Amino acid sequence: MMAQDHTGVPKAAIAALMAAEQDRFIAAHPRSAEAAANGLSGFYQGVPMHWMRDWPLPFPILVQNAHGATLTDIDGHERADFCLGDTGAMFGHSPPPVAKAIAEQAQRGLTYMLPTADAAAIGHLLPQIFGLPHWQIATTATDANRFALRVARAVTGRPRILVFNGCYHGTVDETFVRLDKGQAVNRPGLLGQFTDLTRDTAVVEFNDLTALEQALKAGDIACVITEPVLTNSCMVLPEPGFHAGLRRLTRETGTLLLIDETHTISTARGGYSARYGLEPDMFVLGKPIAGGIPASIWGFTDDIARRLDAVRAATPSGHSGMGTTLSANALALAAMRAVLEQVMTADAYAHMERLADRLEKGLMAAITAASLPWHVARVGARVEFICAPGPLRNGTAAEAAHAPELEAALHLALLNRGCLIAPFHNMMLVCPATTAIQVDRLIAAFTDITGQLRRVA
Structure with a gap:
């Protein structure tokens, strides 16, 4: 043998x-x-x-x-x-409505730093499809997650976030933390990492509500960021009651819940959250949202919008740390509208x-x-x-x-x-x-x- x-x-x-x-x-x-x-x-x-x-x-x-x-x-x-650009082409390569929208927009200009008629249409579609009332456009899910976490810290006044061991959220620094023999450590293999990420990030095991409750007790966690399903290694599905417990514990401790559906949008038109009735405070989706053109969306609740307005009113004007020059460019908006209206059906x-x-x-x-x-x-x-x-x-x-x-x-x-x-x-x-x-x-x-x-x- x-x-x-x-x-x-x-x-x-x-x-x-x-x-x-x-x-x-x-x-x-x-x-x-x-x-x-x-x-x-x-x-x-x-x-x-x-x-x-x-x-x-x-x-x-x-x-x-x-x-x-x-x-x-x-x-x-x-x-x-069956790879489909690791989800970037999840709706197929060059869906005809997307290819048509790209070709037409290319004749009108690619980026303006100003909204378009497509933006107006998308603004109505996003709340209908994904539930949350307030949205912003970014270039990648990594960007969207970064911006959302910045907002979470701003409106809660708390410094730390929490991730689940084995999670994937693009190249967001704070999420590169894992458990090693029960201890939080920086992920091996990171290049140029000069700060200890474990200072600002707690990490517990997925499906472990007891560990989650203990970690949230201190009251210093601004946000839990999670995929509904761990997807970037060997897939881990949520156990019965896990998401309900996660939502209950975050609400009890005043912690925001950010659900990143960049991979689990495979579940339904509104994502895993829509299909299974999850109630995130913040929502992120990248990769396939514009049919393969770099784009992402992030949304949040009325409560977060009110708190963010208050924070911004008390903050001097200047660079917010959110947004890039090509975010919400005209080409991406045209492709995104085609996906939302004609492809993601x-x-x-x-x-x-x-x-x-x-x-x-x-x-x-x-x-x-x-x-x-x-x-x-x-x-x-x-x-x-x-x-x-x-x-x-x-x-x-x-x-x-x-x-x-x-x-x-x-x-x-x-x-x-x-x-x-x-x-x-x-x-x-x-x-x-x-x-x-x-x-x-x-x-x-x-x-x-x-x-x-x-x-x-």
């Missing part, structure tokens, strides 16, 4: 799969090899953003075009795209939900057939296979379930079989353009690979 870990797959089998798939990839991508095997000239580490090197590939593939749920590289390979979500359910069941059937100790988690159109038993309860369990070498081999093997999934974790998205044929292709590829791994084991 070969040695194996919690994944149930021997390391020798993983290494053999990776070696075979690397050879297959290299042989199939001569044009990408010529262009990118030694890096793209002029770029640090040979790519426009360093994380483009994080794909588990011998070298990057160069994209020629993408339409709907299909991506084509310069070697002519068409792939069913109930019919689109019904299609996504139906095929995501098909994908979840198909992956689980393959796992069962291969007798692997894995499980599948899903939040709406977002599906994830996890190479460990489940369900997972918190961020510590999610980190322990991560299997980088096995996941890298699986990702490469799926790509070689015509299916692209997210490179940083085992995430797959179904979009309005995804077809049943594409879902079945992914299930068949996954079944083939897991069966192969099990036969070696």
